[in-house]
Amino acid sequence: MPAQVAPHPPPTQPIQRLWQVLADGLQVQRLHLHLTEWRDLVEGAAPLPDSPDIHHADAFAARPVRSTSTALPDVAGLGFWLELPAKYGLVAAPSNPLTPAALGAGHAVIGDSSQTEWSEAVRCVVNAAAWWVGFFSVIRHRGVHHITLDQAKPDVSLATLSDAVTVVAFGTAIRVLEAHLSEAGESDESARSAYCRALAASVESERRMPGLLDELAELRLVDLVAASIPWRGQYTKYAGGTGAGQVE
Amino acid sequence: MARHPFVVIEGLDGTGKTTLRKALFRLWEGLYGITPLCLLTTNFLDATVAADIVTGKYSPSSDNRDRYMAAVAADKVATLDNLIRPALPDRPVISDRWMLSELAFFGVKHDLSPAETYQQLAGTVTQPADLTFVLDLAPEESIRRAGTRRGDATRADWDVLDVQARVRQIYTEVLAIPRAYPLLGDIVLLDGAANPAETLHLAWRALIDRGLVPALPASKDISA
Numbered sequence: 001m002p003a004q005v006a007p008h009p010p011p012t013q014p015i016q017r018l019w020q021v022l023a024d025g026l027q028v029q030r031l032h033l034h035l036t037e038w039r040d041l042v043e044g045a046a047p048l049p050d051s052p053d054i055h056h057a058d059a060f061a062a063r064p065v066r067s068t069s070t071a072l073p074d075v076a077g078l079g080f081w082l083e084l085p086a087k088y089g090l091v092a093a094p095s096n097p098l099t100p101a102a103l104g105a106g107h108a109v110i111g112d113s114s115q116t117e118w119s120e121a122v123r124c125v126v127n128a129a130a131w132w133v134g135f136f137s138v139i140r141h142r143g144v145h146h147i148t149l150d151q152a153k154p155d156v157s158l159a160t161l162s163d164a165v166t167v168v169a170f171g172t173a174i175r176v177l178e179a180h181l182s183e184a185g186e187s188d189e190s191a192r193s194a195y196c197r198a199l200a201a202s203v204e205s206e207r208r209m210p211g212l213l214d215e216l217a218e219l220r221l222v223d224l225v226a227a228s229i230p231w232r233g234q235y236t237k238y239a240g241g242t243g244a245g246q247v248e
Numbered sequence: 249m250a251r252h253p254f255v256v257i258e259g260l261d262g263t264g265k266t267t268l269r270k271a272l273f274r275l276w277e278g279l280y281g282i283t284p285l286c287l288l289t290t291n292f293l294d295a296t297v298a299a300d301i302v303t304g305k306y307s308p309s310s311d312n313r314d315r316y317m318a319a320v321a322a323d324k325v326a327t328l329d330n331l332i333r334p335a336l337p338d339r340p341v342i343s344d345r346w347m348l349s350e351l352a353f354f355g356v357k358h359d360l361s362p363a364e365t366y367q368q369l370a371g372t373v374t375q376p377a378d379l380t381f382v383l384d385l386a387p388e389e390s391i392r393r394a395g396t397r398r399g400d401a402t403r404a405d406w407d408v409l410d411v412q413a414r415v416r417q418i419y420t421e422v423l424a425i426p427r428a429y430p431l432l433g434d435i436v437l438l439d440g441a442a443n444p445a446e447t448l449h450l451a452w453r454a455l456i457d458r459g460l461v462p463a464l465p466a467s468k469d470i471s472a
């Protein structure tokens with residue numbers, strides 16, 4: 001090996017990390033813009049007009065169980081991801097039908113390493129993924145089609161929403177593991193292994209992304225899912241100088 | 249001057265090269281904050297030989313063999329000059345196929361030994377890869393996998409069992425005497441039958457062991 005191969009870390013923040021910060025801000029903004037609307041629907045426990053599988057809007061509203069004392073989600077920039085569902089999620093609500101998909105993704109990443117700090121953090125962020133996808137699913141019928149910007153959109157099934165949760169959950173698991181490995185270094189073999197499983201899952205889900213976004217069809221859900229995981233379309237919203245973060 | 253590595257991924261069609269390339273790309277970008285440049289074994293950067301590449305690859309004959317060899321070499325030189333060397337100070341380069349695939353092609357189509365092909369290419373292509381990963385898998389299985397991909401053209405004179413078995417045999421011959429092929433760099437054999445996450449982990453390990461990935465920053469805390 002030539003002696004000159006001695007890779008340096010990049011001198012400045014990679015642009016992708018800054019786009020991730022912008023994309024996170026967009027989710028926070030949207031949640032607060034539509035909180036009243038969401039509460040009205042959830043408290044009315046009305047059926048969701050465009051999700052025939054869901055008979056009551058409060059199905060998605062349960063507060064996720066936050067069980068971590070680790071700082072890893074904060075280090076990963078995912079503090080808001082746990083805090084907002086903890087703040088606004090309902091205590092007395094049925095269990096979220098999207099949670100199994102979230103936990104399935106978490107389990108696939110964690111494998112046998114369930115007693116670690118990072119695995120506890122992964123479990124928390126994937127759990128919250130079910131709440132976030134659920135939040136935008138509840139108000140989906142009030143949104144617009146992601147391409148035509150029309151009100152008209154096809155109905156969305158629980159299976160599609162579960163796939164969306166799986167993707168978002170893998171994306172948050174990747175961020176937690178990156179935060180952990182950056183802090184702890186690459187000597188943690190079980191974390192390296194889990195990170196490889198999460199990255200392989202992101203490669204695998206790339207195939208599903210165009211179809212999934214098409215089925216979701218609604219701008220806010222599409223933005224949430226598209227920016228959540230590494231794939232070729234993750235930051236197209238920002239890469240051309242188009243999106244500046246703020247909307248609506 | 250310090251630079252990043254030039255990494256090559258080789259293997260039969262369907263062994264998982266693209267899958268590993270995408271995963272390594274995400275690893276470098278996500279954990280190390282460095283976006284790699286990905287490229288292929290021919291990149292058509294020398295327009296004067298582009299026609300020879302197409303003819304020599306898809307209609308190989310003894311008449312166009314030498315022109316094809318020269319064209320492949322010229323394209324590699326142009327790729328090194330215009331893409332790889334300019335990229336390496338700032339980012340790693342991951343090439344999906346490079347030298348080993350050419351050795352196999354000339355072996356199968358023109359009955360040239362890998363050593364003969366190597367000698368001809370090494371006359372003009374002088375910069376070695378730092379690391380060549382070779383994904384190894386039984387051709388029965390790699391052909392089956394490649395067939396499950398949609399929108400992929402299969403070539404009757406290439407994507408068939410006897411040809412793929414011959415290609416794998418040439419890989420094996422080369423891997424038996426790696427010192428004879430220094431342009432391949434260090435060679436790391438990976439089991440194509442393992443699952444993609446395990447393969448990624450082994451590949452990452454090989455990069456760590458050789459100092460080809462940067463030291464991790466203490467923290468990349470960007471939360472506010």
Ligand SMILES: Nc1ncnc2c1ncn2[C@@H]1O[C@H](COP(=O)(O)OP(=O)(O)O)[C@@H](O)[C@H]1O
Pocket residue numbers: 259260261262263264265266267268393394396397440441442443444447
């Ligand atoms: N390790 C693996 N185990 C099982 N299937 C795999 C593996 N790696 C890749 N595949 C699948 O096999 C097919 C070919 O993989 P791909 O990465 O495109 O191979 P290549 O680029 O070498 O032709 C794809 O459908 C891919 O999802």
Ligand SMILES: [Mg+2]
Pocket residue numbers: 265266344
């Ligand atoms: Mg490929």
